[in-house]
Amino acid sequence: MALDSKVPQGPLKDKWTTYKNQINLVNPANKRHIDVIVVGTGLAGGSASATLAELGYNVKAFAYQDSPRRAHSIAAQGGINAAKNYQGDGDSTYRLFYDTVKGGDYRSREANVYRLAEVSANIIDQCVAQGVPFARDYGGLLDNRSFGGVLVSRTFYAKGQTGQQLLLGAYSAMNRQIARGKIEMFNRHEMLDVVIVDGKARGIIARNLVTGEIERHSAHAVVIASGGYGNVYFLSTNAMGSNVTASWKVHKKGAYFANPCYTQIHPTCIPRSGDYQSKLTLMSESLRNDGRIWVPKHLKDVEAIRAGKLRPTEIKEEDRDYYLERRYPAFGNLVPRDVASRAAKERCDAGYGVNATGEAVYLDFASSFMRYGKEQAKIQGISNPSEAKIKELGQEIVRAKYGNLFQMYEKIVDENPYETPMMIYPAVHYTMGGIWVDYNLMTTIPGCYAIGEANFSDHGANRLGASALMQGLADGYFVLPYTIGDYLADDIRTGKIPTDTPEFDAAEKEVTERIEFFINNKGKHSVDYYHKKLGKIMWDKCGMSRNEEGLKSAIEEISELRKDFWQNVNVPGSATEYNEQLAKAGRVADFLELGELFAKDALVREESAGGHFREEHQTEEGEAKRMKEFQFVSAWEYKGEPKDAVLHKEELAYENIEVKERSYK
Amino acid sequence: MNLTLKIWRQKDANDKGKMVDYKVTDISEHMSFLEMMDVLNEQLVNAGEQPVAFDHDCREGICGMCSMYINGEAHGPDRGVTTCQLHMRMFKDGDTITIEPWRATAFPVIKDLVVDRSAFDRIQHAGGYISVNTSGNTQDANSIPIPKKDADTAMDAATCIGCGACVATCKNSSAMLFVGAKVSQYALLPQGQVEAADRVRNMVAQMDLEGFGNCTNTGACEVECPKGISLDNIARMNRELMKASI
Ligand SMILES: Cc1cc2nc3c(=O)[nH]c(=O)nc-3n(C[C@H](O)[C@H](O)[C@H](O)COP(=O)(O)OP(=O)(O)OC[C@H]3O[C@@H](n4cnc5c(N)ncnc54)[C@H](O)[C@@H]3O)c2cc1C
Ligand code: SF4
Ligand code: FES
Numbered sequence: 001m002a003l004d005s006k007v008p009q010g011p012l013k014d015k016w017t018t019y020k021n022q023i024n025l026v027n028p029a030n031k032r033h034i035d036v037i038v039v040g041t042g043l044a045g046g047s048a049s050a051t052l053a054e055l056g057y058n059v060k061a062f063a064y065q066d067s068p069r070r071a072h073s074i075a076a077q078g079g080i081n082a083a084k085n086y087q088g089d090g091d092s093t094y095r096l097f098y099d100t101v102k103g104g105d106y107r108s109r110e111a112n113v114y115r116l117a118e119v120s121a122n123i124i125d126q127c128v129a130q131g132v133p134f135a136r137d138y139g140g141l142l143d144n145r146s147f148g149g150v151l152v153s154r155t156f157y158a159k160g161q162t163g164q165q166l167l168l169g170a171y172s173a174m175n176r177q178i179a180r181g182k183i184e185m186f187n188r189h190e191m192l193d194v195v196i197v198d199g200k201a202r203g204i205i206a207r208n209l210v211t212g213e214i215e216r217h218s219a220h221a222v223v224i225a226s227g228g229y230g231n232v233y234f235l236s237t238n239a240m241g242s243n244v245t246a247s248w249k250v251h252k253k254g255a256y257f258a259n260p261c262y263t264q265i266h267p268t269c270i271p272r273s274g275d276y277q278s279k280l281t282l283m284s285e286s287l288r289n290d291g292r293i294w295v296p297k298h299l300k301d302v303e304a305i306r307a308g309k310l311r312p313t314e315i316k317e318e319d320r321d322y323y324l325e326r327r328y329p330a331f332g333n334l335v336p337r338d339v340a341s342r343a344a345k346e347r348c349d350a351g352y353g354v355n356a357t358g359e360a361v362y363l364d365f366a367s368s369f370m371r372y373g374k375e376q377a378k379i380q381g382i383s384n385p386s387e388a389k390i391k392e393l394g395q396e397i398v399r400a401k402y403g404n405l406f407q408m409y410e411k412i413v414d415e416n417p418y419e420t421p422m423m424i425y426p427a428v429h430y431t432m433g434g435i436w437v438d439y440n441l442m443t444t445i446p447g448c449y450a451i452g453e454a455n456f457s458d459h460g461a462n463r464l465g466a467s468a469l470m471q472g473l474a475d476g477y478f479v480l481p482y483t484i485g486d487y488l489a490d491d492i493r494t495g496k497i498p499t500d501t502p503e504f505d506a507a508e509k510e511v512t513e514r515i516e517f518f519i520n521n522k523g524k525h526s527v528d529y530y531h532k533k534l535g536k537i538m539w540d541k542c543g544m545s546r547n548e549e550g551l552k553s554a555i556e557e558i559s560e561l562r563k564d565f566w567q568n569v570n571v572p573g574s575a576t577e578y579n580e581q582l583a584k585a586g587r588v589a590d591f592l593e594l595g596e597l598f599a600k601d602a603l604v605r606e607e608s609a610g611g612h613f614r615e616e617h618q619t620e621e622g623e624a625k626r627m628k629e630f631q632f633v634s635a636w637e638y639k640g641e642p643k644d645a646v647l648h649k650e651e652l653a654y655e656n657i658e659v660k661e662r663s664y665k
Numbered sequence: 666m667n668l669t670l671k672i673w674r675q676k677d678a679n680d681k682g683k684m685v686d687y688k689v690t691d692i693s694e695h696m697s698f699l700e701m702m703d704v705l706n707e708q709l710v711n712a713g714e715q716p717v718a719f720d721h722d723c724r725e726g727i728c729g730m731c732s733m734y735i736n737g738e739a740h741g742p743d744r745g746v747t748t749c750q751l752h753m754r755m756f757k758d759g760d761t762i763t764i765e766p767w768r769a770t771a772f773p774v775i776k777d778l779v780v781d782r783s784a785f786d787r788i789q790h791a792g793g794y795i796s797v798n799t800s801g802n803t804q805d806a807n808s809i810p811i812p813k814k815d816a817d818t819a820m821d822a823a824t825c826i827g828c829g830a831c832v833a834t835c836k837n838s839s840a841m842l843f844v845g846a847k848v849s850q851y852a853l854l855p856q857g858q859v860e861a862a863d864r865v866r867n868m869v870a871q872m873d874l875e876g877f878g879n880c881t882n883t884g885a886c887e888v889e890c891p892k893g894i895s896l897d898n899i900a901r902m903n904r905e906l907m908k909a910s911i
Contacts, residue, residue: 047799050799051799051800054798054799054800065722065728065730066720066730066781066782066783067782067783067785067786067827068786069729069786069827070722070723070728070729070730070827072722072723072728074723074727074728074729075723075725075727075728084806086807119801122801122803124806125801125803125804125805125806126797126799126801126803127806128803128806128809128856129795129797129803129804129806129856130794130795130797130856131794131795131819131850131851131854131856131857133816133817133819133820133823133850133854134806134816135816135820136810136811136812136813136816136817137813138813139810140810140811140812140813140816141807141810142806142807158820158823159820159824161727161824164727164824164826165820165823168823171789172789172793172794172795173794173797173799175786175789175790175793175794176794176796178790179790179791185786187783187786210775239722239723239724239728240721240722240723240724241722273695274693274695274696276693276696276700276703276704277700278697278699278700278703278724279724279725281724281725282725407745408725408726408750411726411743411746411750411752412697412750412752414695414752414754477799477801478801526707526710526711528703528707570710570711570713572709572710572713572714572715572716573715577676577677577776578677578718578775578776578779580716580718581710581716
């Protein structure tokens with residue numbers, strides 16, 4: 001099947017408006033006869049469910065957690081972008097569009113990104129109307145901060161809990177519709193397959209995680225909003241339950257999977273401390289607004305620090321290497337994530353890592369304390385303040401901005417970051433690849449949509465900070481509600497989709513057999529045993545930097561590991577009860593397939609772009625080297641084993657932006 | 666360190682349940698409490714036994730999913746943290762640790778340490794929202810300035826993670842801190858004022874219907890709340906309720 005992105009004709013800035021004026025609408029009276037399934041209630045799924053219900057559709061929403069409010073989006077810290085230009089610093093729709101396309105290394109679809117920038121301002125209005133308590137300045141207006149990779153201040157935030165507040169906003173909008181009976185919420189339910197009838201997505205098979213019951217649910221369309229697949233690495237900043245299952249199941253039923261090898265590595269996470277670790281904790285990137293990143297200039301200082309003989313605060317200014325400021329004077333500590341991550345790895349690989357494992361750099365707030373403190377002393381009219389007073393005043397300002405992050409750091413590391421600089425290291429954060437969708441956000445299966453982190457479309461090879469929340473809400477509140485109507489307009493006379501059909505029988509049988517296999521296998525290794533092994537292969541060979549040899553061996557190793565898994569995995573308990581190991585087994589089985597496709601995709605992409613650094617393809621200065629030939633989306637078609645997957649290319653055209661070497665110097 | 670764990674095991678909602686002893690060894694003080702539980706579970710799975718079921722997801726103290734009652738305290742001995750942020754450095758080698766699920770009539774046990782907190786959701790369905798269309802046709806966000814102090818206080822209330830520690834720790838199993846936090850967030854913002862009276866009335870009525878007890882001002886909830894939600898919110902809720910009934 002040829003890929004058709006269905007991007008509307010006409011000038012970029014009019015595309016979305018013209019499109020909205022031309023598509024089919026469903027009469028409100030008819031919407032009552034149409035059911036939509038939404039898998040996932042994070043920012044994307046929650047906002048979509050609420051809006052579709054508001055429009056009049058009957059929505060069935062699913063989440064594996066016990067409440068929509070706990071979806072992984074809750075953890076997002078830093079903020080959400082919107083081209084409001086409230087700060088008058090030159091922001092505009094075009095600039096947000098430009099920054100996002102450039103930040104994604106010119107590997108995303110122009111029309112989608114422009115639309116995203118266009119609706120971004122609306123998101124803020126919507127959320128404020130819902131009662132999201134964004135940060136305000138003293139005049140009572142919305143406050144902004146700056147994020148990596150841009151020169152304007154367009155990030156809206158609610159302390160370090162922006163995702164939480166935005167999600168609670170979407171959740172409250174859902175609650176209103178649940179109370180009206182327009183959303184039926186299925187908590188603690190996991191989607192295990194999609195059901196295709198006459199070539200269209202018409203339902204799902206879900207497992208009630210409490211009772212183990214397998215259920216059939218039908219609808220006129222299915223929306224996948226199940227988030228990203230960063231947990232393929234085992235260790236990541238994702239929630240423990242984040243998984244690829246829903247996406248992978250629709251992939252196996254015909255949806256192409258795009259750019260699986262594009263992962264984002266986040267520069268400011270708390271370093272790993274031991275082998276028992278279950279996840280990595282992010283420190284919001286907004287910290288880079290006020291923190292300066294450095295390592296010691298001299299190896300002898302590094303050794304002294306590791307031996308506990310020297311404290312970082314004792315190292316003199318001239319003996320510190322503020323390597324980001326040194327290498328990238330224009331952006332300094334605010335370079336994009338991939339650049340910051342790779343630079344940290346480069347320093348640590350060269351031996352300058354400051355913790356026991358040699359995998360940490362400093363994030364230092366000392367100069368911010370002084371800068372803010374001096375300003376405060378002026379504002380408060382304190383003449384001749386002592387150094388200690390200045391520091392105290394400055395710390396207050398920093399506490400107000402990032403207090404909860406500092407507290408979180410202290411709880412985990414057991415060190416007070418107001419007194420000693422934080423230690424940070426890059427970690428797998430989130431994925432840019434996902435289910436391939438066209439301009440309508442529809443996958444290659446008619447009637448099956450993918451939104452939020454589960455799709456691939458808006459971020460190319462790299463997501464900038466604060467852009468994922470924006471995309472999730474844009475898709476859910478403002479894009480999908482229009483585009484899905486165009487499709488559903490043909491369904492007003494279809495009537496309820498029955499679930500007692502051969503298609504539902506077959507899908508349920510497949511799901512049941514797999515579960516029975518796990519329960520009866522009685523192997524010798526736990527599910528986590530396999531997940532950790534997979535994670536190690538992924539990090540070592542498909543991580544921040546990759547090369548041909550490593551990727552080839554990763555493909556082999558993952559395929560071997562998968563074979564072993566299907567022979568030797570051990571899942572205790574039964575299928576008819578609350579059984580976390582069973583749920584996890586299914587998820588890891590899917591990660592084991594995705595992991596191999598991931599490596600295969602990375603092998604094909606012989607260039608460096610975004611978080612994806614192919615060692616063979618770098619400039620003399622060690623920067624990522626992109627190639628014109630790879631200006632495409634790789635969309636994989638399922639053909640059985642991952643090794644047999646077929647590559648389709650969506651060529652990317654840049655008509656409104658000149659493709660330039662990305663430089664932050 | 667080596668520890669003895671006394672853990673509540675209960676097969677399902679109908680099972681009576683009992684405490685069972687387990688031993689774990691080689692626990693690092695840098696581990697989180699849940700990582701220690703992972704070690705135990707890996708041990709149980711490898712021995713062909715059923716691992717202990719417990720709720721968790723973000724492991725960053727923000728999703729509100731983890732919910733253990735440790736040595737008689739909701740989320741354990743540390744202050745201002747959830748169980749996933751509790752670190753083993755709070756314990757000593759050789760300690761015996763008692764681990765139980767949240768206990769409240771309105772939170773029935775599903776299995777082992779997992780309880781059903783959907784009562785919280787139903788309280789929110791009763792009014793925990795502002796009735797604004799999700800149509801995108803809203804006015805510009807800066808058209809209603811909100812004093813920074815109000816926005817900050819609303820934010821403080823809004824940080825409640827819905828974990829239920831306040832209920833679990835209250836001798837009356839009262840949900841007032843949770844409901845008070847939600848009511849406060851909206852009460853402090855100009856949006857949604859038109860339905861303020863209905864909101865508080867409906868939420869409180871649903872709270873009573875769910876079987877949560879009453880508040881007798883003991884204040885245990887505030888002490889155990891991982892997000893430092895203050896008792897002021899209960900007072901504000903009561904004021905709102907009073908306003909609503911005159
Ligand atoms: C620590 C952290 C901090 C972040 N900070 C920021 C930030 O500051 N700014 C920013 O823009 N982005 C940030 N991100 C990224 C952003 O949070 C995510 O990309 C975004 O929240 C994804 O939203 P989503 O709605 O697509 O998916 P999610 O929020 O992951 O929701 C997935 C939903 O799908 C459900 N689900 C999954 N699988 C199934 C299944 N098989 N069956 C049923 N239900 C299923 C889950 O229950 C859940 O409801 C951060 C991410 C992390 C990890
Ligand atoms: S008020 Fe505190 S203890 Fe109660 S649910 Fe909210 S965060 Fe948890
Ligand atoms: S696991 Fe999310 S708060 Fe503890």
